[in-house]
Amino acid sequence: MRTAAIAVLAVAGLLAPGGHTASARGLEDDDGGGPAAPAEYSYLQKTVPGQPLPRHAYDTAAAQAAALPQAPGSWQPIGPTNIGGRVVSLALDPRHADTVYAAAASGGVWRSADAGRTFPPAWPERGTQAMGALAAAPDGTLYAGTGEPNPGGGSITYEGTGIYRSTDQGRSWRAVGLRDSGAVGALDVDPRRPSRVLAAATGSLYNAGGDRGVYLSENAGGSWRRVLDVPNGFTGAVDVQRDPANPDRVYAVLWDHRREPDKRTYGGTGSGVYRSDDAGAHWHRLGGGLPTADSGRIGLGIARSEPGRLYALVGTTDGTFGGFLTSADGGDSWTRLPDNAALAGSQSSYSWWFGKVWVDPADARHVHAAGVALMTTKDGGATWTAEENAVHSDQHAMLWDPHTPGRVYLGNDGGVYRSDARGDGGWTKTTYEPWTQLYTVAASPQDTTRISGGAQDNGSLRSWGGDRFNEYLGGDGLQNLIDPTDKNRVYACSQYGNCSRSTDGGATLTEYTDSTTADRRNWLTPVQFDPVNPNVLYYGGNRLNRSTDGGATWQPISPDLTGGPGHDSYPYGTITTVAAARDGHTVWAGTDDGRVWVTRDLGAHWTQVLSGQPWVTRIAVDADDPATAYVSLSGYRSGSPQPHLLRTGDAGASWSDLSGNLPQAPVNDVVPLDRNTLCVATDQGVFVNGRGGWHRLGSGLPLVPVSDIAYDPGHHHLIAATFGRGFYSLHTS
The missing domain is CATH 2.130.10.10 (YVTN repeat-like/Quinoprotein amine dehydrogenase)
Incomplete structure (x- = not known):
């Protein structure tokens, strides 16, 4: 030397x-x-x-x-194909029955044509494997937002490289912007105009600035403009959802989250729920009982069968359970439901790992909430039960299949599951999920x-x-x-x-x-x-x-x-x-x-x-x-x-x-x-x-x-x- x-x-x-x-x-x-x-x-x-x-x-x-x-x-994959891993988003192909897409946190996108039994790859091997969100347009166009929005959990949160679009069921992809979004928490496509897409840009967990907030594209990702800005450098949009009963009404969840060398801050004054009544052009923050000061991550659920009915799962800044609320008027006013020990316990000390609520499209009182266990209520949040044995722990994604009544897909830290009983048991695990x-x-x-x-x-x-x-x-x-x-x-x-x-x-x-x-x-x-x-x-x-x-x-x-x-x-x-x-x-x-x-x-x-x-x-x-x-x-x-x-x-x-x-x-x-x-x-x-x-x-x-x-x-x-x-x-x- x-x-x-x-x-x-x-x-x-x-x-x-x-x-x-x-x-x-x-x-x-x-x-x-x-x-x-x-x-x-x-x-x-x-x-x-x-x-x-x-x-x-x-x-x-x-x-x-x-x-x-x-x-x-030449490298050859040798398994596991039956274990799975952290699934962060799911989407259905609207044109093909029994076709569902799954996004793995650090494993790319996968497509099943057999109702979730097997998932061949639908993502390039040499592209970033860090995923955040999926959404399918009515014409079958598939959008993928890269970068995991869930911070940490025994693994580093890898940032992504923006949003991608596929018009051939995931066989090929094209980058369509928001390169500096860090992570994408959710995507939404207007059912009336397939080229109109909303994206919840979550932002970098580690660095301020970049693409943050809710963005709108009118041309299938050809260009984007921010329609909901963020109040702080570390505030990002972690969710965006459209009211199925009123497509002009859209909700977004903003969340303050930051990881520094010596601490993490997973909540703050910028966290809250916003609503647009003109398809995303203008927004206002909802109060009426929702936290307006410091808050952790908030999960939002919208009822299809009862217009105006919403649910919110609120986390605290220290990661514990903050409350479960409901609204009957589209979010103008909220009622806090009695605290439930099972629901509170499901959040453990890391409610920021979950932040999701899913409402049965056919029954506004039948609601699932993400937690360590899958939580279920059949009376609008008055009582809760935990699905602790039939599915893996740590829930992240759920969707109902409109082609098959009662069919529900679930994504968690153990992969993909399917229930044909509205998510109330009857779960079967995917047999081929090599991620x-x-x-x-x-x-x-x-x-x-x-x-x-x-x-x-x-x-x-x-x-x-x-x-x-x-x-x-x-x-x-x-x-x-x-x-x-x-x-x-x-x-x-x-x-x-x-x-x-x-x-x-x-x-x-x-x-x-x-x-x-x-x-x-x-x-x-x-x-x-x-x-x-x-x-x-x-x-x-x-x-x-x-x-x-x-x-x-x-x-x-x-x-x-x-x-x-x-x-x-x-x-x-x-x-x-x-x-x-x-x-x-x-x-x-x-x-x-x-x-x-x-x-x-x-x-x-x-x-x-x-x-x-x-x-x-x-x-x-x-x-x-x-x-x-x-x-x-x-x-x-x-x-x-x-x-x-x-x-x-x-x-x-x-x-x-x-x-x-x-x-x-x-x-x-x-x-x-x-x-x-x-x-x-x-x-x-x-x-x-x-x-x-x-x-x-x-x-x-x-x-x-x-x-x-x-x-x-x-x-x-x-x-x-x-x-x-x-x-x-x-x-x-």
Whole structure:
């Protein structure tokens, strides 16, 4: 490494001055603080401390990725096809019975021609996969608004690239504006004039300004003008709905929402309900009992069978239940209905994740509300019941099919469901919906059909022991492992390091979290095998734990390797990655507050070799040299020159930057394929180094974040866990 390069890295804070050292004995641990809320994890991982997420960071990096040369290879989707994931919007094709479209939060658009049983793709693989809203015009034209309007929830909210239009059922799409909308919460097409479209531009969650409010196009998206402005820089329109009994009457919901490095503000004075009586040309804010001061997100439902009847589900600024109201005069006056414990509980502490109300077109008293459970009232909100077992949790979209009386489609964190009983039970789940959001992947060299991984809100999944795939540990699925010498010895974790082990492939599980020693654990707590002896495992809380008996018992082998909770805007203060060398006594560890440590004597002494970095996502150790390691870093940069990939060949005494022409985006994993070839997983796909720099690896991989990679060198087989499109595999030779 050249001296000048060393100086640059030192100035950037890449080298720990003097190589800070610590002994595992005689140091006290910092006990402060608990884990951050689930919605914090990915945001903090993918931002630099003290900096907001830059405007257009994701699609700017995607353009950089698209410009790179492509290395040979072909990615193939390998499931899950039966799990699904976060569905944020649904639309019906008005010209074709049993045809419904679904938008996945980070998985594109899908079209079913068999009443929701199967969903083939209806969106380009190389387009943004971040979706917000769908709407179909009476002539069959389909509109898609990109960018997810729901903020956070164990995953980052990816911004979109505006509104798109398809005139051939999703086979091809054309960009039609509002490029700077950040996210689109809803779309509405005038039933009398199919070219007249209203869009609720939600705006960026991270940056003020841009396209915000309600926009109107008179020419099918050819041009737009804002018809409802917003009062604040972080106010956006999250919903727009037309009164089915009076097409000239339109309602919109505005919402203040902002995510900063050290806090989130999901409510404010700009939040409220607005009405237009001239098809969107002019608007006024509704009061009469609705909140007019600070409010959280508001969900609005309009009754078709009783003109003037409205419902509003009001959230508070802290995310709890704020009330359920009804109006009989089109919103001029409102009555707050008696609070209901079941409805209030359904909002948990994150009412901003839901904000939807759906009214049965045939019965104004039959209403569904979004929550953790699907909530139903048959008496206009006086009493409520929860659909807790028949459908997955966290509801986001619902629509009634006018072609088939009683048929209802539902979209939630588990995919798409259909009921032919007006949504009162009788739910059947879609059988083919290949858009799962995955955090991790594990594979077995003994049996290449055995794949496991952790999924957002869909637990730890496996390809054996039942359906391909099936959930064998609940919660948000995070770290998964398969013993390379015994395919039936598996390990799985849910959020914050709640981990279990199994000797029968996951049929029975034994929890081992309480056997580990930690004051704090990350949302995705790292658990890793020793590369030589899989009976030896490592578990990272804020201290590193080691097991020599397959995870039955654990002993701490480090002090607290972090700066503690709250350090530099990080609320965790935890280990995020562990990598043991093949020599049996060298172990590397990285943290969420940008530190890298190494021990050369199995934990008796530790040396801090990097500090001041963004979140350390992964460390990989050279198979032949324990002093050679690769470190991948996360964070979208706000004009910062800090690298995303580093290498050391001298146990951390010096570092070189390998980022080169990689897209300026988080690197989530680094895997050495051989001594000369590295493979990295990023928010813009998978890349491999080669002549002239980095290349996109293979064809056929959608433009979707890749969270994790498993590599089986014996079979030359790569498996990628994507956050939105399931698992993909590629053979390297």
